[in-house]
Amino acid sequence: MNARCARLYNCSACGLVSQRIDAGVSDDHDDIECPRCGNALHLRIPDSLQRTWACLAAALLLYAPANLLPILITSNVFGRDSHTILGGIGDLWDAGSWGLALIVFVASIAVPILKIVTLSFLAFTAQRCSCARGLPRTHLYRLVEAVGHWSMLDVFVVVLLVGMVNFGAFGIVEPGPGLLAFGAVVVLTMLASASFDPRLLWPDEVDDNPSPAHG
């Protein structure tokens, strides 16, 4: 049973279910409020796919500078050195911290690009209204939502290193322009997954499970 067909609204803020009992036509741009908390109620996130695509496009555009521009600049009496994200991972690897190097690689390089690819795939299939295989695609969506904020890791690492390593002639760490691009990628991919509506991955018919599976 689908909530949309029964004209049941799920408040995204407080979780109260309300049923629309007048005869008006419901669409996603209804101007109605939750009777409990006053939050705007929608059957689906309005303009979900457009918003998702916009955030994804911006994130993809910034993914290149985020990885090519230096995120850290170290300088001491012997000169200046720029480090990209990948370079930082190399430093960790060379220092023997393979576990941490792997964690940073996954959080900073793999997760952002996998998020962009996965959400593009989900948005593309939702747009084509292909409602088959809802379960594996919902699992993918849940995975993207769960790992999303871990990409912020490198932003924290840079800020802390800048604060910690400040010894004048012996060594200074400064943040590079890559930090801004990288932070923007993380925020944009989080916004993209927040504006994607996973309910678009499921069929809309009234009786989608006519077999006596529920017992």
Next chain:
Amino acid sequence: MTDSTAARPAPPAGPPAVAADAPAVLQPRPDLVICEQCDAVHQRISLQPGQTAHCRRCRALLGRGHRVSLPGLLALAIAGMLCFVIGNLTPLVSISVRGAPDPVTLPEALWQTWEAGQPLGAMLAGATAVVFPFLVIALRLYLLWPMSRRRLPPGFMPAMRLLRFATRWSMVEVFMLGALVAVVRAAGLASVVPGPALFAYGVLTLLLTSSSAAGLHRLWQLGSEWQAEQAQQAEQAEQDREAPTR
């Protein structure tokens, strides 16, 4: 994993016909739960502590039985505030290249990043590691302090909505791992001694995770019940005051 119970699928009542082009009329259905991820409708069932309910169709988590009482949650919030204050006022690490150790606090590190020409990067880290975690703890204190004594704080609804937003953007656990990576990388350049703030943030991570595990549904439920009670009492008092004048 705790044992899970799937909520029963519900047969919803069909909408009765009313005149067209009327304004939207909504009837609350607190007896139902809708899966946020696949839109399946379920009957709400009450859960025992530690039980979880999952969607029949997509296996999404629908709800969790509460293990911690309201005063317990309040205690967690007070402890969280203590950890937050320690975490921001004491040094995260003491670092020395030669000579006297140089203690570094989290606000100092953010300020240095700001000064070094990355104010937006500093704001992003400051928002997710300091501002939103603070909002989460402060709002939980503000809500739970009166609610653990069966009273509603003023501005209950906006506070709850802000809490939900702040929880999404609070990244204390990611900051914790970031601090670990930074310490390891700095240890190659100088001698680094972890400070009290690092441990305070570690405890804060555990406190925030355990206190927000069960979600906000119980607070919404109690809040709306008490609000209805208050309205009823106010109406009663109004009637009592009017009665003798007639």
